[in-house]
Amino acid sequence: MIIPVTSKPRTSKANKTGTWRSGKKPHFIQKECIACRLCVMVCPEGCISGDKRCTYIADYKYCKGCGNCVAVCPVADIEMVKEEWWRETIS
Amino acid sequence: MRQYREGSHAVAEIVRLCKAQVISAYPITPQTHIVESLAQMVADGELNAEFINVESEHSAASVVQGASATGVRTYTATTSQGLLYMIEVLYSIAGLRLPVVLTCANRAVSSPINIWNDHQDSVTVRDAGWLQFYAENNQEACDLHLMAYRLAEDHEIMLPVMVCMDGYILTHAYEVVDLPEQSQVDKFLPDFKPVHCLNPDKPISMGVLMGPESYTETRYAIHQTMMDALNVIPGIADEFEQVFGRKVNCLIEKYRLEDATQVFVAMGSMVGTIKEMVDGLREDGQKVGLLKVIAHRPFPKKIVYEALKNAREIAVLEKAISLGEEGPLLSDVKSAFCGYGNQPKISGFVLGLGGRDITKKSIFEVQGALAGSQVDVKFIDLKI
Numbered sequence: 001m002i003i004p005v006t007s008k009p010r011t012s013k014a015n016k017t018g019t020w021r022s023g024k025k026p027h028f029i030q031k032e033c034i035a036c037r038l039c040v041m042v043c044p045e046g047c048i049s050g051d052k053r054c055t056y057i058a059d060y061k062y063c064k065g066c067g068n069c070v071a072v073c074p075v076a077d078i079e080m081v082k083e084e085w086w087r088e089t090i091s
Numbered sequence: 092m093r094q095y096r097e098g099s100h101a102v103a104e105i106v107r108l109c110k111a112q113v114i115s116a117y118p119i120t121p122q123t124h125i126v127e128s129l130a131q132m133v134a135d136g137e138l139n140a141e142f143i144n145v146e147s148e149h150s151a152a153s154v155v156q157g158a159s160a161t162g163v164r165t166y167t168a169t170t171s172q173g174l175l176y177m178i179e180v181l182y183s184i185a186g187l188r189l190p191v192v193l194t195c196a197n198r199a200v201s202s203p204i205n206i207w208n209d210h211q212d213s214v215t216v217r218d219a220g221w222l223q224f225y226a227e228n229n230q231e232a233c234d235l236h237l238m239a240y241r242l243a244e245d246h247e248i249m250l251p252v253m254v255c256m257d258g259y260i261l262t263h264a265y266e267v268v269d270l271p272e273q274s275q276v277d278k279f280l281p282d283f284k285p286v287h288c289l290n291p292d293k294p295i296s297m298g299v300l301m302g303p304e305s306y307t308e309t310r311y312a313i314h315q316t317m318m319d320a321l322n323v324i325p326g327i328a329d330e331f332e333q334v335f336g337r338k339v340n341c342l343i344e345k346y347r348l349e350d351a352t353q354v355f356v357a358m359g360s361m362v363g364t365i366k367e368m369v370d371g372l373r374e375d376g377q378k379v380g381l382l383k384v385i386a387h388r389p390f391p392k393k394i395v396y397e398a399l400k401n402a403r404e405i406a407v408l409e410k411a412i413s414l415g416e417e418g419p420l421l422s423d424v425k426s427a428f429c430g431y432g433n434q435p436k437i438s439g440f441v442l443g444l445g446g447r448d449i450t451k452k453s454i455f456e457v458q459g460a461l462a463g464s465q466v467d468v469k470f471i472d473l474k475i
């Protein structure tokens with residue numbers, strides 16, 4: 001009997017790591033952003049998207065609240081905020 | 092063809108005949124002769140394989156894990172500390188259902204450092220999800236390697252196999268072995284066809300995260316496969332006999348058990364000594380017999396019970412101990428009787444540790460201790 005421990009490409013999308021957050025999430029202020037894309041690069045979930053200045057945003061279905069983006073932003077345009085009720089942010 | 096060969100070289104020859112495609116190992120006594128001769132074969136162009144030198148056993152196991160995942164036949168060998176250093180990867184290989192074959196040239200475990208033979212290394216990793224076979228002599232070691240590849244790659248099984256042969260006593264002993272022709276091996280062992288493999292044209296991920304919702308099932312599947320293997324093995328052993336004209340036992344071997352009331356149970360090379368002892372005692376009219384356990388995992392519990400149920404006194408002799416409890420094989424044999432009435436005395440004896448010779452006198456001491464009440468752990472030939 002074999003239960004495969006393999007997965008096809010893109011199946012990690014099914015794994016909603018947003019449930020891993022424990023009370024805090026990054027808030028993209030979108031005021032000082034210089035579109036350096038550092039936050040995109042350091043996000044372990046690859047869940048930050050954006051294009052021009054002040055358009056960057058995280059997908060909270062996958063954002064696990066590690067805070068890397070906050071730490072790396074050169075203009076402090078991302079801050080960690082307390083979640084109202086963390087579960088509703090992943091629905 | 093019958094040849095007078097060192098055990099290590101005979102095993103290397105079998106691995107060559109099995110056409111292993113990726114070999115990786117780190118030298119460690121008393122295993123080194125096996126991979127040394129394989130490296131020579133690759134260098135001389137006698138074996139078309141990648142021989143990957145690494146800086147540790149952990150890396151050797153990782154190399155064969157990765158190679159096996161790409162769908163090629165792999166081989167590694169180690170012993171003692173090297174095997175223990177591999178442990179993390181051993182579990183992973185089994186979990187990924189990769190049919191790696193490994194030779195463990197059994198050796199004692201440090202400390203104190205000791206390069207001689209006992210079974211503590213491989214017995215310690217019996218729960219890793221590898222099928223484990225113990226050879227009595229070099230012919231059996233060769234035959235078990237052929238069976239190992241065939242079983243590991245069988246789509247009903249797809250689990251790694253460890254063939255255990257006693258360090259020095261077998262690896263360094265010259266014996267006559269019947270080595271098969273390439274055509275016979277090719278007939279018995281077809282090309283490896285993986286169930287899943289890493290291929291850039293059809294990408295998959297292997298070794299993914301599986302949480303509480305699915306991990307249990309992966310362990311269940313390995314356990315169930317081990318149990319199924321007990322039924323698959325006899326059929327493949329029959330095929331072995333048809334192709335090579337020689338019987339191969341993979342689970343147990345019964346030796347003069349018919350009417351035996353006193354039975355020795357053991358694994359590996361000490362079985363040879365016990366067989367001679369049994370013959371001698373039989374000449375004296377004593378009803379003694381021997382049960383050789385070849386498959387430690389999966390443990391053929393029912394078959395062991397059937398073979399031993401008429402015995403009155405059973406002596407389990409082993410070169411390993413679960414310190415603070417008893418010999419692991421003793422626990423297994425006892426558990427085979429659990430739940431049945433009229434249980435015989437099942438006594439455990441630990442001997443031959445760190446290369447101490449097991450002589451007929453040692454076996455005689457075991458037999459002498461059987462007359463008394465059941466013993467859990469008795470060290471034989473103890474000098475204290």
Ligand code: SF4
Pocket residue numbers: 025026042043044045046047048058059062063064065066067068069070
């Ligand atoms: S907190 Fe971590 S996971 Fe969430 S968006 Fe920032 S970097 Fe990505």
Ligand code: SF4
Pocket residue numbers: 032033034035036037038039040054056072073074075076077078
């Ligand atoms: S790191 Fe800060 S400045 Fe750079 S793109 Fe992200 S939000 Fe904008």
